[in-house]
Amino acid sequence: MIDFGYGLTPSSAIDLDKMDRTHFEILIRREPDVLKCMACGSCAASCTAGVYTTMNLRKGILLLSRGQEKSALEQFRSCMLCGKCQLVCPRGINTRNLILSILKTYSIQ
């Protein structure tokens, strides 16, 4: 078959009917405060890693809560666990702990 260079692009839409929240529910049990995030973006704004990489805690939390693990997790490798985001989070989330719990729950080294 001739390869025209086209492929099927996987849908980027979020289908909440198909979302699997199993891991996120475990994360909630470990770190109930994850539910308090109001998506203000203070964490991402203050994150040094975010300037050079895709690290964006706000987006990470959001995507995990929508079961979008694949697109959410890659970025966490860039986190330096510096804790700057914790200083600014207006909802008082212990973001450093949260990130550690995310790494554990989704088994990322």
Add this chain to the structure above:
Amino acid sequence: MNNRNVVIIGGGPCGIEAAKTLAKLGHTAFLIEKEPHLGGHLAKWDRLFPYGQKADEVLNKITSGLENVKWFVDTQVTSINRIDKSYNVILGNGMSILADAVLLTTGFSLFPAEKKEEYGYGIYDRVITNADLEHYFAEGNDHRIQYPKKIGFVHCVGSRDEKAGNRQCSKVCCATAVKQACEIKEKFPNSTVYCFYMDLRMFGRNYEDMYLEAQKKYGIIFVRGRVSEVSEKQDGTLLIKAEDTLSGKPLRVSLDLLVLMAGMVQNSDTAKFAQMLSLNIPEDGFFQSKNYFTAPGVSSKKGVFYAGACTGPKTLPEAIAEGKSVALTIDEYLL
């Protein structure tokens, strides 16, 4: 003290409070309500934000102490004519009152949700409004609510929407949505509850706490994005489309129940009274005070006043406080 006649049109929380205060100040207060009972919209609600107090408790409290008020239900105002410094108010029951002041407390109307056709109210069986849900909470039955597992709330229905002819924010429906989302989750603990919002306007004291509780205690899932369309699947469930604007991705979900947060729009009688009294009303249809800061409740016509939700979206404490304060304004005018 000189006893004067004041006619108050609209027996909701604001009008009731104003009538009681005017009577206490020694005036003869005539309270005219077109519905069969007093209480306005408050009589339709079950529990109130932000503290969850029962609406009937508040209503009972407000409607007690009406002994010195001459109140009429099931009564319309047929005409109002200026005679010298007074107004001749003719009622549907044939009575006429020579009033030294007229107070309009005619409140608001709920946006007719069927006008937003794309949401399917009145077409799909599992689409209801905030008012329907209050009725269900109060009465305990509604054939459209049968153990729903997935429930969605749509904010800003008929508000902030030029297509719906209503540009303004209705102010109370974010708090109502969050309150109702928690209540329905409490009723059906195994359900998943979504709120589709554009901005969350939790402006009052303790309102933000409600939001926090909705997130943390009830696990309500907030999706920032306006629902663009709703369709019904063969099994009667609903398919909802929106953008998850915080991730920048289109989103879809099927639901067993969709609750539309219908907003507050002007009561159509506003225009009728504006015509009777030659008052100007701005584009949004609500009465406008002479000065927002220094003359609230004062109209452009001597002896005509207004207060409560007929001057724009209000919370209940605001409407009640305005009723009390406009009574003092009228008392000063009558001196």
